[in-house]
Amino acid sequence: MLIPVLIGTTLIVYCIMDLTPGDPARMILAETKTSEENIEKMRESLGLNDPLLVRYVRYITNLLKGDWGISYKNRISVLAQIKEKLPNTMLLAFSGMVVAIIIGIPIGIIAAKKQYTLFDNVSMIGALIGTSAPAFWLGLLLVITFSLKLKWLPPAGMGQGFVMKLKSLILPALTIGTGTAAIITRMTRSSMLETMRQDYIDTARAKGIKESLVTTGHMLKNALIPIVTVVGLQFGSLLGGSVMTENVFSWPGLGRFVVESIKTKDVPCVLGSVVALCILFSIVNLCVDILYAFVDPRIKSQYKTSRRKHI
Amino acid sequence: MKTKKEILKVNNLKKFFNTPQGMLHAVDDISFTLSEGETLGVVGESGCGKSTMGRAILRLHEPDSGEVIYKGEDILKYSSKQMKKLRTEMQMIFQDPFSSLNPRMTVSQSILEPLLIQGIYKKEDKRSLRIKVKEIMNLVGLADRLVNTYPHELDGGRRQRIGIARALVLNPKLIICDEPVSALDVSIQAQVLNLMQDLQEQLGLTYIFITHDLSVVKHLSSDIVVMYLGQLVEKAPAEKLFANPLHPYTKALLSAIAVPDPDFKADRILLEGELTSPINPKPGCRFAKRCLYAKEECYGNNAGLVEVEKDHFVACCLIDGFINQEKGVKQKQ
């Protein structure tokens, strides 16, 4: 499943970027103010005059060979820059997901078990606000309160050394995690409520086993299946969210790098970053599929059928 | 006895579905004839292909091969235009009162929809439509005031009457009923069965009545056909079939009925094992694996329907053995 998706995504992005106005050769030679035919020679050397598809195929073959092209702006190899920035984005995205899971799943479960109580209403209102507040605005608010007013945490950038790095990670992780936590809370609650209505819960209770066993063994195990699907899906929007969060906190990740290179029409960088992010996203989807097989025995037994049909 | 005029003849009807695990033989080489004004009961357990057969005859599921002769012509060869015209002669009543009615349409809209599709009436001529609806609703025992109600406001029994009204509005000759009363409670079931019998006498309808409930089928049908895993195993008039079932599966089926009489002690023939899968079935009799009398030759050839007595057909290669054995028993008594 991975290969066609990757080819598809890179082709789409390549065509979109191709529509960008402005001539790359002119940009590279902008500072040197050389004559027209030098620019023409540069266009030839970069092979810009070939038809779109030929250029795309050449780009893909280079990509597979490890040559991800050179940035128009600073002439550094795109792959090197990605290798340096991707780990930061992954760190941010994973810490955001951890925050979301730690907050989202427990609150969702308790809210479902204690339906119609104060806890349930409060957590649902909180979840609603969490989904409604734009992530980047939330980031700004956190910066104002925790960095400027209380001065506990650095407002931006990534600190050096383990402690500083951790301290500088807290606010961005919270920003990116809150929205996802809200969605996971609501999803966990509705999935738990749905499971609580099933017949096998009555069968379990009719056995006279402890309520805690009914909750863990029967409710949680079944409610987990749709939750895993949502977590997998949410990871995609988390990567998208990293673009905004990295911009607010000027976190040296791939998301910020993509926005900068798009603004400066630096096509190879954009392409490289998008490819990297899509690979990351597809790998995560693969892991979710494998996790799926552990959670739901019905999937394990007919694994040869196409990917999960549940979404 | 009025001479029976043949209205429908089905020859070697086949309908397969390809599933990821292999070819599902839902309807496998089925042939029977149906005479006008009669009710043919189609009985079988779930998964034996009886619903698929009903839909295949009306080409709701396009059959793979075979012939369906109606008024001398094979309707499987009909073009879509001819097929649309034929819809006014053959209709269907469905099982689930909750999913057989469009929740967005009122009672009158649901009943009149076939007329609008066939273009018999236009949307504009409201007056004639209103008269038609009242007439049909009265026929199936629905109160006039229900004209503008929605399905979600009505109980199962009334919804089933709307389904029947919708099937009658084009005044068809033949109606295929797919388990029309299985989803209803006992008292409502009796009301709908009586209604269907009245309509048959009033309008001279011919029914193909598909059900898994043996007591309902005995009550209503003149001829009965027993299906097992896509094949016909026995066909006979209702009294004959219940009085003297010949095919081992029919015997087991009839002995399994819970008779509502405490003193009736059935000599139970309890079938072992489960229904075998209809996917990529091996040749030979499909009941052999569960049959108590199965012999080696049963796995060999696929015995077709053989007329063993007057109008009594059985598909079992050991049938002659049974009959002689039976005759022997009768002489001894």
Next chain:
Amino acid sequence: MSNNEFVNKGATKNSGEGRTLWEEIRRRFKKNKFAVVSMYFLIFLIALAIVTIVIDIVDNSNIYNNYVIKQNLKDKLREPEFGNPSMIFGCDEFGRSILFRMIWGTRYSLFIGLIAVTVSLITGGLIGSIAGYYGGKIDNTIMRFMDILLAIPYMLLAIAIVSALGPSLINLLISIAIPKIPSYARIVRASVMSIKDLEFIEAGKSAGASDIRTIFKYILPNAMAPVIVQATLGVADAIISISALSYLGLGVQPPLPEWGAMLSAAKTYIRDAWHITVIPGLGIMFTILALNIFGDGLRDALDPKLQH
């Protein structure tokens, strides 16, 4: 021999005769107070946006020019004062009253959001219903293509499109609408597939109904419920995306008073003037909160099986 001796016997359901489906839905919707309040808030916002457009046409936007655009640096970063009406929200970095800019800014978020959702809903809906109804190979190819579009994180796709086409309003609309098409296609497809096997569709076919009539007269009206709910939540998504793009400087360009753009300008003055960051953000949040609550209320009203 008419059989009406069965007629008029026994009690009908107590919910009364002739209660159409829409009355039923409205009755259930009314019970959710929050949803009703957010519905009125949304109507208020839309009215506000329309009023500002009418005012601009009537007095050929002189209020717009000297209150919303004109810069008077003496009021730079003026704190909010609750006494003076136009200064309730204070002023931004060019001394322009934030209250006026917020009011004139509603049209950008709301209308672009609504149009973007309608565009992606119609295209996605069409693709989804075709894939759902015909199934088999058509369904597979369409869904594989949708999977590819979904594999690219939504925000990246939006940014790529808008930077390729340039930051005009139309391009902003396209860049938000296109990435959302797959999710609508998927919802409509799931809804169509669940309805297409119901028996009343077969009943229609057995009366001779054509494919087109089946899709548009039987399936789509019943498939609308989940789609409408998703559309309201979709407008909320679109508004967040517009303000995010404007925040990155790729969306609505200054001096137009779009809420996201106001936030983007505010981030440089974050140290000394908190109000120019907080207030536009609150505007966005309350709009989206109202849309989410309204969407939830609609889903509970439309989804009959939720009754206890």
Next chain:
Amino acid sequence: MKDLLLIKDLVIHFETDDGIVEAVNNITLGIKEGQTLGLVGETGAGKTTLAKGIMRLIHKPTGKIKDGEILYKDKDLLKLTEKEMREIRGKHISMIFQDPMTSLNPVMTVGEQIGEVIKAHNRISKKGIEKRTCEMLETVGIPSGRAIEYPHQFSGGMKQRVIIAIALACEPNLLIADEPTTALDVTIQAQVLEMMKSLKTEFNTSMLLITHDLGVVAQNCDFVAIIYAGEIVEYGELRDIFKNPKHPYTIGLFGSIPNLNDNVKRLKPIDGLMPDPMSLPKGCKFNDRCKFAMDICKEKNPEMVLLNNGHKVKCFLMQNNI
């Protein structure tokens, strides 16, 4: 014969925001030791609510047990704490639910689901639980090797056997079966009912068999109770009810089922519809559909009248001609 379980004036209502659903309206019913009581009624008559009431599994906020007692071995189950009730469930009284397709936990192996109830009620080693689980699987006719498989790998009939194994694992005194074979095919239904009958005698359990199928009652029950709109309208021994039913509703039920032996051409159905539990008629609940309805029926709700050998009927017709 002593009553193993005695229900006295039980009332159960569901308070929904559309109105109050009067599911069970002061039912008095006794289940005799070692006997099978058939509870017959149509959809919405309150059969399942009564069963869940006995097990105290009524879904909270909306469901409420308003009044009445359930005496089991002279203990009122409604007064027990949740912990004490848990000891009863599965050990003394166990229950089988209607749809085998949804009554088993899809993500737990069949062996675990049987072992769970054994572990909850007796302190024995893991080995002991496994042995008992395999024993139970064999008694219900499933090869014990399949204990590690998941429910989706079993057919409808096999799933119902697993559910019966779960219910009988701790040898309860009373087994409540809520329409155990309705979702199954005729031949499978016969197999399962036959097995339940033999297990009942083997473990000497008494049984409450809930069904709408009079045939299943005739072949499996010793006593019969007819329930209509949340009330028991007739109770008696199997032959009394089948041979001379007294209550108009019971007579109507027998008239509605096509009989296999004599080929009657037209059924004699009961007119009208089931009453809506949210707006039950005044007086006798059956008065609007009853052919013999008198004025008094519309005013007052009749008392249970005792005829000969325990045959009880709730109808005014019976009152004056004893």
